[in-house]
Amino acid sequence: MELASEVIAWFVDPVNWQGIDGIPNRVWEHVQMTAFSTAAAALLSIPLGVWLAHRRIGGVVVVAIVNIGRAIPSFAIVAISLPISIRLGLGLGFWPTLLALLFLAVPPMFANAYAGIAGVDPALVEAARGMGLKERQVMTGIELPVALPIVLAGVRIATVQVIATATLGALVAWGGLGRYIIDGFSTQNMAEVFAGGLLVALLAVVAELLFSALEKRATPVGIQYDEPIGIPK
Numbered sequence: 001m002e003l004a005s006e007v008i009a010w011f012v013d014p015v016n017w018q019g020i021d022g023i024p025n026r027v028w029e030h031v032q033m034t035a036f037s038t039a040a041a042a043l044l045s046i047p048l049g050v051w052l053a054h055r056r057i058g059g060v061v062v063v064a065i066v067n068i069g070r071a072i073p074s075f076a077i078v079a080i081s082l083p084i085s086i087r088l089g090l091g092l093g094f095w096p097t098l099l100a101l102l103f104l105a106v107p108p109m110f111a112n113a114y115a116g117i118a119g120v121d122p123a124l125v126e127a128a129r130g131m132g133l134k135e136r137q138v139m140t141g142i143e144l145p146v147a148l149p150i151v152l153a154g155v156r157i158a159t160v161q162v163i164a165t166a167t168l169g170a171l172v173a174w175g176g177l178g179r180y181i182i183d184g185f186s187t188q189n190m191a192e193v194f195a196g197g198l199l200v201a202l203l204a205v206v207a208e209l210l211f212s213a214l215e216k217r218a219t220p221v222g223i224q225y226d227e228p229i230g231i232p233k
Contacts, residue, residue, distance in 0.1 A: 006191035007198070016195075021179070023199070030176040030203060033169070034162050037098055041105035042155060049113030050147075054139045062114045068107065074165040077103050082172050097169030097176075104165055105158040112154025116147030149219040156211030163204045167196070177203070 010016060017023050052058040078100040085096035120143045128142045144151075167178030180196025183189075 003190060003194065007194050010191045010195050020175075026175060026177050026179060027199065027203065029174075030163070030166055030178075030200075033094075033097060033101065033166050033174075033176060034159060034207075037101035037162055037166075038105050038155065038159050040098075041102050041158060042109055044102075045106045045110035046113045046151060046154075049110040050117050050139065050144060050151075053114040053117030054135070054143060056118070058114070059118070062111050074100075074104065074161075075168060077165070078168045078171060085172075092173040093169075094174060096172045097166065097174040100168070101162045101166060105162050108157040108161070109151075109154040112150050112157070113147075116150030116154075117143050119150070120146050149215045152211060152215045152218055156208065156215065159207045159211065160204050163207055164200060167200055 015022075019025070049062070052061075078096065081096045081099035081103065082092075085091065085099055088095075090096070117139075124146070125138060125142060128138045133141065166176050167181055169176055170178030170182040177196050177199050180192050180199070184192030184194075184196060
């Protein structure tokens with residue numbers, strides 16, 4: 001109860017809502033980094049996954065990428081990205097955090113894009129080809145719309161992971177909500193630590209709900225998908 005009271009007092013303190021260390025600014029930093037890293041990962045992974053699945057090549061590569069992405073701890077990804085960023089002359093803060101989040105976000109997006117296209121009913125694809133559609137038209141007009149819910153599921157999974165892992169960016173001098181957790185530990189302010197974790201959790205829940213709603217709107221009637229990598233039932 002004492003900790004709960006301290007957390008409430010931390011949230012209602014006007015000081016925590018102002019300036020560079022204020023909640024609005026830290027939330028905005030977190031959202032910006034999440035949006036930028038997931039968008040960059042989507043541009044790198046989704047087109048490649050869609051193309052490889054359309055061509056029916058690279059299935060072993062998909063499994064390997066997914067397994068690697070699941071096996072490497074988030075902290076290790078941040079630790080690896082730091083010397084790479086320094087070696088490239090990018091310094092601390094933004095770039096090592098971005099590199100780590102990019103590496104984290106690519107596997108689920110790539111895997112779901114591949115699984116979504118590969119799971120489209122072959123009869124539907126052959127019917128489209130029989131109607132004279134070119135391969136690009138089949139891919140963009142038939143396969144991609146049907147696979148869109150699975151592709152969005154990959155984006156959702158990646159986004160939630162990025163929101164959680166972006167807190168580690170505070171270890172390499174970046175801002176965001178992780179600053180509350182790291183700074184709270186350094187000053188033994190458990191109320192600040194708990195408040196930072198709560199804000200990250202709330203942001204992740206909001207992202208989960210938004211993308212879940214998009215998935216439902218994009219899902220054709222009568223079709224359901226498994227998680228976390230969507231395979232048509």
